[in-house]
Amino acid sequence: MIAPAAFFVLAVVLFVLGVIAFFVKKDLLTQFMAVEVMLNAGNLALLALAKASGRPDGQALVLFIITVAAAEAVIGLAIIVLIFRQRKSIRTDDLEDLKG
Amino acid sequence: MARYFWLIPLVPGASAFVLLLFGRRFSRRWVAWQASAAVFLSFALTVAALAKISAAGGGAAPLSKVLLSWIVSGAFSASVALTFDGLAAVMAAVVTGVGFLIHVYSAAYMAEDRAYSRYFAFLNLFTFFMLVLVLASDIVLMFVGWEGVGLCSYLLIGFWFDRPAAAAAGLKAFLVNRIGDAAFMVGVLFLLANVGSSSFAAINAAPGSGLLGPGPATLAAILLFVGATGKSAQIPLYVWLPDAMEGPTPVSALIHAATMVTAGVYMVCRLNGLFTASPAASSVVAWVGAVTAVYAATMALVQHDLKRVLAYSTISQIGYMFIGCGVGAYAAGMFHLLTHAFFKSLLFLAAGSVIHALGGEQDMRRMGGLRKRLPVTSFVFLIGALAVSGIPFLSGFFSKDAILTGAYAGGRYALYALGLAAAVLTAFYMFRLVYVAFYGAERTSPAPGAQSHEQPRAMTVPLIVLAVLSAVAGLIGLPALFGERANVIGRFLEGSFAAAAPHPAPSTEIALSLAATASALLGLGLAFLLYRRSPGIPARLAGRFPGIHRLLVRKYYVDEAYDAVIVRPLVRGAEAIYERFDLKVVDGALNGSAAAATRAGRGLNALQSGLVRDYALAFLLGAILFLGFLIL
Numbered sequence: 001m002i003a004p005a006a007f008f009v010l011a012v013v014l015f016v017l018g019v020i021a022f023f024v025k026k027d028l029l030t031q032f033m034a035v036e037v038m039l040n041a042g043n044l045a046l047l048a049l050a051k052a053s054g055r056p057d058g059q060a061l062v063l064f065i066i067t068v069a070a071a072e073a074v075i076g077l078a079i080i081v082l083i084f085r086q087r088k089s090i091r092t093d094d095l096e097d098l099k100g
Numbered sequence: 101m102a103r104y105f106w107l108i109p110l111v112p113g114a115s116a117f118v119l120l121l122f123g124r125r126f127s128r129r130w131v132a133w134q135a136s137a138a139v140f141l142s143f144a145l146t147v148a149a150l151a152k153i154s155a156a157g158g159g160a161a162p163l164s165k166v167l168l169s170w171i172v173s174g175a176f177s178a179s180v181a182l183t184f185d186g187l188a189a190v191m192a193a194v195v196t197g198v199g200f201l202i203h204v205y206s207a208a209y210m211a212e213d214r215a216y217s218r219y220f221a222f223l224n225l226f227t228f229f230m231l232v233l234v235l236a237s238d239i240v241l242m243f244v245g246w247e248g249v250g251l252c253s254y255l256l257i258g259f260w261f262d263r264p265a266a267a268a269a270g271l272k273a274f275l276v277n278r279i280g281d282a283a284f285m286v287g288v289l290f291l292l293a294n295v296g297s298s299s300f301a302a303i304n305a306a307p308g309s310g311l312l313g314p315g316p317a318t319l320a321a322i323l324l325f326v327g328a329t330g331k332s333a334q335i336p337l338y339v340w341l342p343d344a345m346e347g348p349t350p351v352s353a354l355i356h357a358a359t360m361v362t363a364g365v366y367m368v369c370r371l372n373g374l375f376t377a378s379p380a381a382s383s384v385v386a387w388v389g390a391v392t393a394v395y396a397a398t399m400a401l402v403q404h405d406l407k408r409v410l411a412y413s414t415i416s417q418i419g420y421m422f423i424g425c426g427v428g429a430y431a432a433g434m435f436h437l438l439t440h441a442f443f444k445s446l447l448f449l450a451a452g453s454v455i456h457a458l459g460g461e462q463d464m465r466r467m468g469g470l471r472k473r474l475p476v477t478s479f480v481f482l483i484g485a486l487a488v489s490g491i492p493f494l495s496g497f498f499s500k501d502a503i504l505t506g507a508y509a510g511g512r513y514a515l516y517a518l519g520l521a522a523a524v525l526t527a528f529y530m531f532r533l534v535y536v537a538f539y540g541a542e543r544t545s546p547a548p549g550a551q552s553h554e555q556p557r558a559m560t561v562p563l564i565v566l567a568v569l570s571a572v573a574g575l576i577g578l579p580a581l582f583g584e585r586a587n588v589i590g591r592f593l594e595g596s597f598a599a600a601a602p603h604p605a606p607s608t609e610i611a612l613s614l615a616a617t618a619s620a621l622l623g624l625g626l627a628f629l630l631y632r633r634s635p636g637i638p639a640r641l642a643g644r645f646p647g648i649h650r651l652l653v654r655k656y657y658v659d660e661a662y663d664a665v666i667v668r669p670l671v672r673g674a675e676a677i678y679e680r681f682d683l684k685v686v687d688g689a690l691n692g693s694a695a696a697a698t699r700a701g702r703g704l705n706a707l708q709s710g711l712v713r714d715y716a717l718a719f720l721l722g723a724i725l726f727l728g729f730l731i732l
Contacts, residue, residue, distance in 0.1 A: 020718060031712070096710030 007048035013040035028080050028090040037078075039069055101145065102152035105184045106144045106165045108192060109231035112138045116224035123217025132207035135220035139203050139227055143196035148400075150189045154592060162186075162595075164237060176568045178298045180596060181237040187596035190434055190589070191366050193233045198358045201225050201562035205449055206350040208558035209456060219259065219348070226252035230359050233364065238298040239288050242367070246284065246331065249360045250277045255296045256355060257347040269343040276340040278329015287323030293322070302374025304598065314378060321374050322380035325388075333415045334392045339659055341415055345407040347454030352407060357414050357448050358441035365421040365437050368489070373598045376428065386426020390518040393419030395656075397525035401532070402652040405452045405462050409533050413488065414444055418521055420503055423519055423525065429506025429601035431590045433576040436503055436587070439495035442573050443487035446566035450481040453555050453563065454537070467729025469542035476560050478538045481566040485534050487570040489527035490620040492613075498574030501616050505579065508612055520619050527623025535631040547689040581609050 018038035022031050043062050050058025084090050115138035121132055151164055162185030169179040182190070203223060210219050229252060232416070241484035250273075258270025292298055294316055295306045306312040326492025328334070333341035344356050355361070368375055368385060373384050393416045404630035416442050424433030455462055457474055471478045487494040490501070500523060507516040581601050585591070594600070604612070630637045642649040651657070 019720065023713060026713075028712075092712045095712065099708055099710030 004048050004052040007051070008045060009046035011041045011048060014038075014044065026091055026093055028083065028092055028095075031092065032076055032080060036073065039065075077089070101148040101164060103146065104233075104303045105145060105149040105163050106167060106182050108184075108196070109182075109228050109235060111141045111145075112224045112231070113228035114138070116228055119224060122219050126217060128211075128216050130297070131217045132203075132649055132669055135224050136200060136203040136207065138184045138224055139200045142227070143193075143200050144198050147191070149184050149470075150193060152252065152484070153189060154419065162188075164725075170230050171193040174294065174460075175296060176298075177675050178240040181299075181514060182235040183237040183300075184235060185596055187434065187594045188234050188350055190438055190593065192231060194438055195227065195230050195359050198441050198445050198566070199223075199230075199506040201353055201565055202350050202354045202358075202445065202449070203674060204303055205353075205452075205559050205562040206348075208556045209452055210348060214619055215259070215349075219256075221261070222252055222255050223351075224355070226256065226355060226360070230363070234365055235602035238300060238370075239291065239303065239504065240298045242370070243285065244540055245326075245612055246363065246367075249283065249355070249363065250274065250331070253277075253344070253355050253360055256351040257344045259347055259351065263346070263567030266346040267384045269340075269346040273340040274345050276337050276717055277330045279669065280337050281326045284327025284330075286321050287327065287591060290316070290323060293319050298637065303371060307374060312377075313375075315378075317374060318378040318380045321371070321378045322384060324371065324374075325366065325381065328367055328422075329388065330364075332361050332364030332418050332422075334364070334388050334419060335395060336710050338392065338396065339416050339662060342408050342411045342655075345411050349407065349448060349455060352411070353445040355446035356411065357444040360440070361414060361418060362437045363481055364419065365418065365425060365433055367424070368425045372425075372430050372596075375425070376599050381477045382426050382428065384426070386423050386512065386515055388609065389419040389422025390515045390522075392416065392421070393423065393522035394518050395520050397529065398652060399655050402530040402601045402649065403647045404465055406454065406464050406467075406533070406537065407448070407462055407659045409464075409529060410444070410447055410451060413447075413526065413529065414440075414651070417444065417488065418525060420500065420519065420522065421516055423507055424503040427510040427512050427601075428599060429503060429510075430501035430597045431587075431601065432506045432577075434593060435589050436496075436499035437489070439499040439570070439573050439577075442566055443484045443494075443496055445568050446480060447484040447488065448558070449563055449566065450484060453477040456555065456559075457638055466543055467537040468540045470538045473542075474555075475693070476554065476563065484570055485530040485569045489530050490523055491527075491624070492617050493574070495570050495572065495574035497620075497647065498577050498579070501579065501613055502577060504616055505604060505609060505612050508608070509604040519616065523616060524623040524626075525620045529625045531624050531627030535627060539632060540635075550725050560667055574659050576730065579609055580614070581606050582627055582628065583697070612691055633717075 005096050015038050018034045018036075018041060021034035021037065023035065025031055043065055046058050046065075050056070050062075079091060083095070087094065115134055119131060119135065120124075126134070134251070153162060158717045164181060166179050166181040169176040169177065206219070206223065210216060213219060228246045229248025231245075233242055233249060236242040243332060254270045254274040257273050258267050259268070262267045272432075288298075291303055291306075291312075291711070295303055295311055296709050297303070298396070307314075307317045326337075330337040336646060341356060341361065345352055375385065394421065396415035397601045400416065402407050403409045416647070419434070420439070421433045421436050422431065422493040424436060454467065454470060454474065454477060457477075461467065483494070487496040500519075504516055504519050504523075507519060533732060576588040577590060578588075580587060630641075
């Protein structure tokens with residue numbers, strides 16, 4: 001039996017890895033994957049807390065989040081593909097149209 | 101048909117509406133026919149209503165109709181209501197009758213003009229507003245017509261707006277009238293506040309019932325009369341009328357001689373209860389009229405422009421009407437208004453015929469001998485000149501005599517003397533015009549394209565009709581000498597006026613008539629001597645008294661004085677305000693706030709790098725701060 005705290009620590013480690021990856025990497029696809037890691041770290045934290053509290057609500061919530069995240073991933077990937085088609089690049093440093 | 105009297109203003113109004121919207125698509129023929137027919141229909145309705153009320157005996161049973169209730173505000177209410185009584189009948193007959201003849205005349209006079217339908221639309225619109233003014237049952241609706249005719253006057257003076265002089269004249273007329281109208285409006289509001297009702301009946305009854313004390317009544321009457329001096333071109337607001345001659349000549353005849361400029365006289369007659377109750381205000385009316393009558397006549401002595409002589413003559417004759425109103429002889433004032441409408445529009449239309457035939461020439465020094473070239477025009481002009489001079493048995497003689505008799509019978513001898521002096525001057529300047537322009541040697545150089553023969557029938561027929569009216573219209577207002585029933589118009593108007601004018605003894609009346617005749621003949625004789633017999637005298641006189649001559653030619657420097665005292669300080673003040681306040685404060689505040697926003701933006705726009713990473717960093721820092729805040 002692994003202690004719920006271990007799951008929680010793993011979730012935090014994953015989240016921090018995701019954050020670091022997001023800031024270190026400069027292509028949109030990798031950054032997107034980093035965002036997904038952070039999201040699932042959040043899921044893991046939710047599950048860990050649900051198990052610790054002994055109530056099923058958290059687990060049900062995570063199922064919903066996974067479903068929605070799947071849809072979101074599809075849209076995110078589609079956007080990345082379209083950006084690549086238009087600009088022939090997915091380097092985030094090239095995308096600075098909003099510069100004031 | 102008299103039941104439909106409320107259609108009198110609406111028919112020309114509807115015609116003006118159609119012409120303004122679709123006139124450009126109609127043929128010229130149709131435009132002229134429609135506009136003239138609309139006014140003729142109004143005229144027919146006026147005659148029918150007139151027959152109805154005179155059958156009922158004097159203004160005993162005026163027709164009235166409430167068209168709609170307009171303003172309802174607490175205790176005060178005003179409705180769009182028309183009243184057709186004796187006074188309104190006379191005025192409406194002048195407006196529609198003379199107006200119809202002028203429409204017909206215009207069809208030929210304006211035949212060459214590009215903006216034919218615009219001209220007739222404005223002319224119809226003017227007729228509409230004038231009839232609203234005349235038939236209104238209350239002073240608020242009258243004010244609507246009052247402003248409406250002012251607008252049409254502006255539009256028609258500046259009808260040839262591509263000529264700078266015409267555009268400037270229109271503007272001048274409009275602005276000078278604004279001064280009078282502002283006073284008029286204050287007077288109306290003052291009456292509304294004190295009487296609580298806007299109907300003429302209530303206002304006329306107010307001084308008698310104690311609602312309006314003598315002081316307030318005088319104040320209200322004088323404020324309204326200031327409005328009349330603007331519209332009717334009296335001292336001190338007469339300066340716009342001579343310039344208004346820049347408009348087409350039929351417009352000068354209709355608006356600036358026969359109808360609109362007499363609206364002030366009509367208004368004073370309409371409110372005769374108020375004016376009679378205030379002897380001070382009545383005196384002001386009479387004195388302003390008398391001084392204007394002489395003053396304007398002196399300026400007419402030296403003018404060379406045909407139409408300007410007639411314009412000063414109009415100012416002078418309206419002064420006469422105000423003498424009548426001011427001494428309580430309201431019926432005489434209205435009678436002179438009626439005859440003046442005939443002979444002055446006749447003179448203007450005949451002058452227009454001359455100008456038309458000479459290809460736009462208006463200077464009488466370049467005319468002369470027109471009698472042979474334009475026999476009909478010359479003949480009718482002569483009749484008009486005789487009538488305005490007050491030569492016996494033409495219309496002007498009877499109406500002028502009625503006013504002078506009224507002044508004398510009321511014991512106002514100074515006013516009477518001024519009236520007599522104006523009569524001498526009137527006969528003199530009219531016959532100066534006749535002798536210089538129509539007699540003597542021809543001095544015209546035939547302008548290319550100008551026709552030298554007599555005018556088309558559409559122009560001569562209205563001239564002849566007006567000439568007949570100018571000659572015989574006096575017969576409806578014979579003096580009391582001819583019996584009690586002889587003064588048809590006086591009896592007709594009896595119901596409209598609170599107090600009857602005093603009558604002198606028959607022997608005095610004969611003496612007064614003889615005096616008036618003598619003064620007219622004196623003026624005529626002097627003109628004959630100076631401009632026919634020995635034409636060298638006027639130049640020598642001018643050389644002898646150069647100061648007086650220059651004073652008259654420069655019109656007493658009144659335009660210059662107004663310019664120096666009123667116009668230039670206003671313009672300079674406005675310029676100072678523009679430079680100091682508008683440019684510096686208003687524009688400065690606006691430019692300053694815009695500049696501040698730009699500068700602030702320049703500092704903050706460094707935050708907008710456009711890079712996803714920076715936004716994410718800001719997001720992360722924000723989240724950490726937020727969490728830190730929660731935990732701590």
